[in-house]
Amino acid sequence: MNTEQAVSSQYSADSTLLSPLQKIGISSLLIIISGLAWMASLQTQLFIIPIILDTRVMFAFNFVLIWTVMMVAMMLPSIIPMVLLFAKLSQSRVQFGYNVVPTFLFVLGYFVIWGFMGFILAVINFFMYPILMPWNMLITGSAFVLAGLYQSTKWKNLCLGHCRSPIHFLSHGWHDGLLGAIKMGSIHGIYCVGCCWGLMVALIAAGMMNPAYMGLIGIFIFIEKISSKGEFLAKIIGYVFVVFGLGFMII
Numbered sequence: 246m247n248t249e250q251a252v253s254s255q256y257s258a259d260s261t262l263l264s265p266l267q268k269i270g271i272s273s274l275l276i277i278i279s280g281l282a283w284m285a286s287l288q289t290q291l292f293i294i295p296i297i298l299d300t301r302v303m304f305a306f307n308f309v310l311i312w313t314v315m316m317v318a319m320m321l322p323s324i325i326p327m328v329l330l331f332a333k334l335s336q337s338r339v340q341f342g343y344n345v346v347p348t349f350l351f352v353l354g355y356f357v358i359w360g361f362m363g364f365i366l367a368v369i370n371f372f373m374y375p376i377l378m379p380w381n382m383l384i385t386g387s388a389f390v391l392a393g394l395y396q397s398t399k400w401k402n403l404c405l406g407h408c409r410s411p412i413h414f415l416s417h418g419w420h421d422g423l424l425g426a427i428k429m430g431s432i433h434g435i436y437c438v439g440c441c442w443g444l445m446v447a448l449i450a451a452g453m454m455n456p457a458y459m460g461l462i463g464i465f466i467f468i469e470k471i472s473s474k475g476e477f478l479a480k481i482i483g484y485v486f487v488v489f490g491l492g493f494m495i496i
Contacts, residue, residue, distance in 0.1 A: 263333040271332055271348065275321050282318035286311070287456055305367035312363030315453070317356060319463040320437070323470045327411040327433060328352060334415055335426070346426040354430025355437070362438050366449065382493060388450035389490025392443035396483025404439035405479060408470050441466055447486060 332348045339345060395401055407414055414436075420428050444462050451458045465482055469475045 262337050263329065267332070268329055271329060272325050275325055275328060275352075279318055279321035282314050282321070286315050286318050286459065302371075305371050308367045308370065309360060309363040312366065312453075313356065313360045315459060316359040316363070319459060319466065320356075320359065320441075321352075322463075323408075323467045324352075324355065324433075324437070326471075327408075327414075330411045330415055331426075331429070334419065338421060343421050346421075346423060348426075350423055350426035351430040351433075354427035354432075355434040356430075357427075358431050358434030358438055362442070362445075382496065385450040386490045386492075386494030388446050389486045389493060391490075392447040393483040393486030393488075393490060395443035396479045396486065401440060401443070401479065402476055404436045405469060405476060407433075407436040408440050409475055440469075443486075444482075 328348060328351065331351045335346045335348065414433065415429070418429060418432060420426070444465060448458055448462045453459075469479045469482075472478055
């Protein structure tokens with residue numbers, strides 16, 4: 246039996262492998278970490294002026310740091326089902342002679358990808374901000390239109406389908422060991438970025454440091470991934486973004 250078949254059979258046969266207490270513990274820990282990250286994100290409001298007065302390189306560094314904290318705050322709740330399933334399957338691999346891999350390594354790999362996206366955005370901002378600043382309203386509107394149109398594309402649906410079907414991903418792409426956990430988390434992060442990058446671009450355009458916008462985008466992401474009508478709701482969100490963006494451009 247190969248790894249894919251073994252993981253699939255473990256999922257179907259060992260339905261109680263992860264105890265309710267373990268599930269509650271992992272979920273609670275992730276929610277607490279998300280809450281702390283939300284608190285930290287709100288505190289960054291106090292440091293906007295010092296960051297602006299800093300060099301552009303330091304601003305880029307601070308941007309990546311703040312961005313990563315924000316992603317922890319916004320994305321952790323939506324990946325709880327995936328993390329729980331990873332923990333369950335990792336524990337089930339003991340019967341095949343493998344050690345249980347710490348679940349945090351999967352989460353670490355996931356947020357490494359989001360941190361890298363923040364780095365890319367910081368580099369773009371570093372070179373393009375002086376050029377684009379006079380066109381702020383047009384750029385903001387265009388960002389919302391772009392994000393809205395992406396919500397209805399096949400690439401969005403592909404990545405969203407991955408995020409909504411954790412067992413398919415883990416059973417077909419399982420890798421044992423410490424590096425395997427980080428690799429799986431990173432792959433999941435790539436799909437998640439593919440699913441949500443448009444929403445994040447809209448967030449940056451609207452005001453990345455605004456808690457209301459952060460909360461709203463976080464809710465959109467959670468609903469898309471968890472709701473049975475996720476793909477339909479993603480399209481509705483996209484239509485709203487397009488209308489909002491066009492209105493911004495006209496004004």
